[in-house]
Amino acid sequence: MTSRPFFSVALAAGLAALLQLTVPARAEAVPDVDASLAGSYLAARLAIVERDNDAAITYLRNLLRLDSRNDEIVERTFYVMLIDGQVDEAMKLTDRLLKTDRTHRIARLALAVKAIKKGHYQSARTNLAVSMSGPVGDLTKTLLAAWTFYGSNNAKGAVDLIDRLEGPDWYAPMKELHAGLILDAAGVKKEAGKRLEQAMKLDPGSLRAIDAYARWASRNDNIPAAIAAYQSFDKQLPDHPLVVQALKELKAGKPLPPLVKSAQEGSAEVLYGLGSLLGRQGGEDLALVYLQFAIWLDPDHPFASLTLADLYEQLKQADKAIEVYESVPASSPLKRNADVHLAINLDATDKFNEARAHLDKIIAQDPKDIEAIMALGRILQSRKMFAECATAYSKAIALVPQPTKANWALFYFRGVCNERSKNWTGAEADLKKALELNPDQPQVLNYLGYSWVDQGTNLDQGLNMIRKAVKLRPDDGPIVDSLGWAYYKLGRYNEAVTELERAVELMPQDPVINDHLGDAYWKAGRKLEASFQWAHARDLKPEPEDLTKILVKLDKGLDVAEQPAPVLKAEENSAPAPAAAPAPAAQ
Template identity: 70%
Template sequence: MKIFLSRSPLALVAVFCAFFAVAAPPTARADYPPITDPTISGSYLAARLAGAERDSDAAVAYLRALLKMDPRNEEVMERTFLAMLVDGEVEDAIPLAERLVKMDRSNRIARLALAVRSIKKGDYQRARTNLSLSVRGPIGDLTATLLAAWTMYGSGNPKAGVEMIDRLQGPDWYSAFKDINAGLIFDAAGLKKEAGRRLETAMKFDPSSVRAVDAYARWASRNASAATATQAYQAFEKLLPRHPLIGAAMAELSEGKPLPPLVKTPQEGAAEVLYGLGAALARQGGEDLALVYLQLALWLAPAHPLTSLTLADLYEQLKQPDMAIEVYEKVPAGSPLKRNAEVQLAINLDATDRFEDARKHLEALIAADPKDLDALVALGGIERGRKMFAECVGTYDKAIALVPNPARNAWTLFYFRGICNERSKKWAAAEADLKKALELYPDQPHVLNYLGYSWVDQGLHLDQGLDMIRKAVALRPDDGYIVDSLGWAYYRLGRYEDAVNELERAVELKPQDPVINDHLGDAYWKAGRRLEATFQWSHARDLKPEPDDMVKIVKKLQGGLDAVEAEPSVTQAEQKGG
């Protein structure tokens, strides 16, 4: 199960400064070799190239060299500072922050780093000073106010901290952050009634927020009843089942143990602020600022239960599996999230082309716990991605056996097993699986598309199959693969003009997909548009299709469509949504 790390109504992300163009996450951590005979222009260009290629180890190395050659250059200093923060080198970045604020006393990120350093040391007045001097904006205002409120708790005045939060005016999405932090401050300070009221408000505002639900239930276990806390957790379970943190908390409750506050110290509270905002920024396109916030949160509270997983998830989002692996490896063995981290680690091993390592890792997890549904689903997904269809059928068999009474959220198990059965040429089994997936989740567009196309492709239930594909397109009109299915279904039915119309639209949606371009070429040929067909096949060839498809495309370019069998390419089933 991929953990839903955090949800909040953040609908606006401040545009982050362009300096982060060279401060992207690295492909892998390593001791970068010393740079010999550096030049200013060479180091600058190399740093920019390293940033463009998302290799921040190299970016930091070249920027350090550049800074030594031009130590008073404010732009170089800021680029180096930001690159180091993104790379998690917070201790080394702090001296640069001190130099930057001497040049620009309101530098927001430098002031933030210095404030976090002060919070870590317990120097709360200095932290507030740094926060008050930073440049503001929607994100900056919220960050500074929440952090300052936690410093007021650290200074022994929690009510003044909450008053600061309540005075803050801003967009509607501020509310979730304001209420949960106010509630956490009150709870940490032992102000029971005030804490309960604010935490309940935060939970009701977003009942799918694991942090809001966990914070309220923990308060309830100490100040209301275990039944009230259990009820809150059970309501969350209905929305997002099997969350490890919720499961661990409920297990403690069942043993009669009251649950401690989610946050106890100002340092933990500040880390919670940075984690929550970092997670929200990552979802809204502010990946670089999110990396800064998450790295600062980890520096403050290395044991924060969700920051590491959020950071690893962000590296996955940025297609940096090596970095994600490194973060997952650091999740403590005793954490309820460790098993999820191990599963995700295996998925990222596969993403780095270490399939055997990934498979062995998952098989070890399954051997240790044969009922680990998440590990089985991950293994099935890896096998399916590697086109090991017979193997993935067996893996999904084991996963489905663990769900004796499947509900709607189990539709993917039958859908993916259906794909593996279809690709293994076991159509009867595949059809039964796809029908079961639709039974669990009627009108699911990917299932409608796959089953409908399969029927049309085999000459079965033609009207029903075509209607299903049309419905899938209506539900997902911007999905190029589903639109391609409709076009190819028309092609298989000999309706070539209709095929051309749909396939042209599919190519507009997915212009770099070789299969869709190949299909459009075939449709052009059948519609008598031979020159356009040749152009389309040439384009498909240049997009590096699968080897079997490449052979057919080359034959078509040499002798036309009649030179090959007019049938879907071997990758077509995958394009239907698998």
Template identity: 60%
Template sequence: MKPDGVYGPGTVRAVREFQQKNGLAADGVLDPKTLARLNLSRRARELPRVVEAPDAGAAEVLYGLGAALGRRGGEDLGLVYLQLALYLQPNHALALLSLADLHEQLKHPRQAIKVYERVPVASPLRRNADIQLAVNLDALDRTDEAKERLNKLVAERPTDIDAIMALGNIQRGRKAFEECADVYGKGIATIEKPERPNWLIYYFRGICFERAKKWERAEEDLKTALKLYPDQPHVLNYLGYSWVDQGVHLDEGMRMIRRAVEQRPDDGYIVDSLGWAYYRLGNFDEAVRHLERAVELKPDDPTINDHLGDAYWKTGRVLEANFQWSHARDLKPEPEELVKIKQKLESGLPPEEASTAANAGKPKKPGGG
């Protein structure tokens, strides 16, 4: 933030002209809030300039205001200030990245791509823009194009862990778990001495290994992530739930999930894990209590609603179970889950499911064997 009184008449004219052209103010009159934020005053015109070019100084402050507003939930007003900054200084790379980021927050990938394309080729931030551009291409289901761009970036700079992570994340999001584990592995290979910030890539590779049914390798990566970042709630949740689901390390697994919930009590997915862990152990009353809370936090998640339906069924609340399953069905679950939900709506939980839940608490070999 610049000191009070650094904006002169040139800045006033520039802001007024921009607002007129973009329908932000009638007759080119600045509104009081804009005047206040720009600290325009008689005293300002009497002070010496603290920047060489007034437009550059104004652009810098407008960028700061826009970026701050965007981070604090004021996306719409943030867009206005960032566009103002870019009107004054069209090649302001940080303002461009912040504007594109706001479009991402607002789920406008097409607009974000257009802004990323405007980042100057010579800018040190151009590579960041190219990575995020690819991420937004994937959001538009232009996944092949996104992967092609990222593979090119990785080929140009094989140690660029940001590009590697972006490529792995796209493949993980598309459920290409073997491929994403391999990509994350390339990133891990570039790390000479793992440190705390590296926990995320081990965590992501662990997820990919687990989903690819390579539990021993998944467990190793998840433990490494937890060693790098002790008490990290997402890792505690994933590893702890995996153990409980397999019927191994039950006490430690439940302790880890509870600790994750303590840190993230408003994270519906983590609360769901605790409820479903109780379900797997046959403690259906506790399962209902936590799963109801999870549904409050994530009412539009089909899996959590499905879990609550199962728990209701186990506690004899048949009407409520069918309601939750119907709701889960209408929330567009994955195709394989939709089949199971429809079967439950027709005939309830299968009889063998009762013994499966009860046996979850019996110790098994690691890996589910």
């Protein structure tokens, strides 16, 4: 699914517009004010580009103080505050935004959310009516308005509003889910069950749809159906903590309460669901706004905070993710999951020892916690502690006596760690096992296929596996790079150039891929282009050992760089180690 932005200019473009802001003429009469304005503009610009919201807000507040009549600054401050979760502060700017643009879409949405929180449902509907348009916008305002009708004791009007909405196919699961949730909250049992069951059928991978239906079934004399629904999800994603807890209660004969019990909770569910969807589809800034609204309405929502933290991880904002994970209450069944991801983000902030101690503590409490063990393997791999990484994954594999397709990653990552620790026999066995469990997994096809080609064994099979990986992931730069580098290793330099040029187009800032293309250009007789490409790779901050090789190539060419190192004299009691083979690009 793709969607248009809700506001006149996409948020990312809107924030980027800050770059074009000029110091207003009225500031020119006071030199020190002019300098302060210019400095704050530049500082805010940098902070926004780097997603340092705390700093951006500080500078934007200063800009507001120096230039309070600048509507552009007001709007930028409003957006950044929302993204940062400072919803109460952002709300104070809505009136100023509406004075300039009475239909300002996000300001109207903010006021609607505020009205829902206060129980002022007619006011919420008035603001929603002019808040936004477009596929996601239409669905947002319809579902939120429906929950306001429920809040006004008009469940029938709420469901009728949802049913009248027409749109793309992906509307259907959310329409059925929220119609069912409204009917369930209103006590319209039979119709609620039909709607929730349909939502589950339309989106069988949605835990929220399955959870909503199972909860309804448990309270309507059908605990077996509730158990079956959770068990169907467990086959897709085993041992999810909410599913484990729900099954435990159901098997004890306890019915489960409704997923949503109020208009405020229902509205938070709308914003969480769409925020989660937007985050997966590339709309990160708007996703952050939606998720912050959801948490503001329902601070105890079981998924909104974790989804927000996951999005921070995706955006490489580990410090922000850590704050959110730490806020998950100890009573939440998702606390353990939050703690595992907390450790991953601690490692991302160069707190490896703290991260490892955190995971060791979790694993000591539950030695069968595969997620925690895999997380430990992940950070050990990132630190190039490959032998320990393989040991960690071995512990996880030992907990799975009958591996299924869902377990392919365990063998794949142990295979990577074995290969990096020079245990090719173990690596090859692991990669073959991963491929046996999941024959069409592009990462495994790429890694095993490339390893064979690089070693000069199983050449045809290896090359075909890489080609298959590229066919499955045609826009994956590292996998396309693997195909190009495989052609290079086989001496097929023109084909290598073709694929490596495409890989560079997909990932222009990757030093390894640019270096590979330089090598292919040299072998294809395009030496000037090779030098340009190596110079570009040099400037992209490659790993130190790669940088050394690139500098030699720039100075003396590839032919000299490829010459073997001189053999050490016998009395030095050692022979040079063979050059390490380039690792497969996708890891």
